[in-house]
Amino acid sequence: GAVVSQHPSWVICKSGTSVKIECRSLDFQATTMFWYRQFPKQSLMLMATSNEGSKATYEQGVEKDKFLINHASLTLSTLTVTSAHPEDSSFYICSASVNEQYFGPGTRLTVT
Amino acid sequence: GQQLNQSPQSMFIQEGEDVSMNCTSSSIFNTWLWYKQDPGEGPVLLIALYKAGELTSNGRLTAQFGITRKDSFLNISASIPSDVGIYFCAGQRNSGGSNYKLTFGKGTLLTVNP
Numbered sequence: 001g002a003v004v005s006q007h008p009s010w011v012i013c014k015s016g017t018s019v020k021i022e023c024r025s026l027d028f029q030a031t032t033m034f035w036y037r038q039f040p041k042q043s044l045m046l047m048a049t050s051n052e053g054s055k056a057t058y059e060q061g062v063e064k065d066k067f068l069i070n071h072a073s074l075t076l077s078t079l080t081v082t083s084a085h086p087e088d089s090s091f092y093i094c095s096a097s098v099n100e101q102y103f104g105p106g107t108r109l110t111v112t
Numbered sequence: 113g114q115q116l117n118q119s120p121q122s123m124f125i126q127e128g129e130d131v132s133m134n135c136t137s138s139s140i141f142n143t144w145l146w147y148k149q150d151p152g153e154g155p156v157l158l159i160a161l162y163k164a165g166e167l168t169s170n171g172r173l174t175a176q177f178g179i180t181r182k183d184s185f186l187n188i189s190a191s192i193p194s195d196v197g198i199y200f201c202a203g204q205r206n207s208g209g210s211n212y213k214l215t216f217g218k219g220t221l222l223t224v225n226p
Binding site for chain 2: 002004006034042043044046049091093095097099100101102103104105106108
C-alpha cells in the first residue's frame with residue numbers, strides 16, 4: 001500500500017515553455033501532498049504544501065507564480081513550471097501524506 | 113530551511129559489515145523517519161519512529177528515537193550490495209496527521225563493496 005506515482009518520469013523542454021507534472025496517490029486518499037526539488041548530491045528541499053481544495057502554501061523563496069500547484073482531488077496534485085528556464089532543471093519529487101509521507105518516483109526536468 | 117545534522121556523509125564498507133548512521137537536531141521532533149533513495153528514484157520509507165526511546169526493527173534495519181527527541185540512529189546489519197544508496201533521516205514536529213512538514217538531513221551515501 002501507500003503507492004505514489006508521478007508523470008512524466010522525465011521531460012525535456014525549451015526555455016520559455018511550461019511543463020506540468022502530475023502526482024497521484026494510487027491506493028489511498030491524501031488531503032495533503034508536498035512538492036520537493038532536489039539538485040544533484042543534495043537533500044530534498046520542500047517547495048510547497050498542497051492541500052486538496054485550497055491554495056498551496058509555498059516555502060520562502062519559492063515563486064508561486066512560477067510554480068503553479070493545483071490539488072483538485074484527494075488523489076491528484078499537479079505542479080506546473082511556467083516559463084521554464086535552464087536553472088529550473090532539477091529532480092522534482094512529490095509526496096502524499098497519510099501520517100507518514102510517501103514519495104513518488106520523481107520527475108527529471110531538463111530545460112534547454 | 114533548517115536541516116538536520118546527519119553523519120557520516122558517506123561510508124564505504126565491505127559486504128557483511130554492520131553500518132550505523134545518525135541524525136541530531138538542536139530542537140525537538142515528535143516523529144523521526146528514515147528513508148532510502150536509489151539514484152533517479154524517490155525516497156522510500158524504511159522506518160518511522162513515534163515515541164522517545166522507541167527502538168524499531170525492519171528486517172536487518174534497526175532505528176531508535178532518542179530519549180531527548182533531538183536525535184535518531186539507523187543501524188544496518190550484515191550489509192549486502194543492494195543496500196547501496198543514500199539514506200536520509202527526517203524529523204516531523206507533530207505526531208500523526210497529514211499536514212506536517214518534514215525536515216531532512218543531508219543524507220548518508222552508502223557504498224557496499226562485494
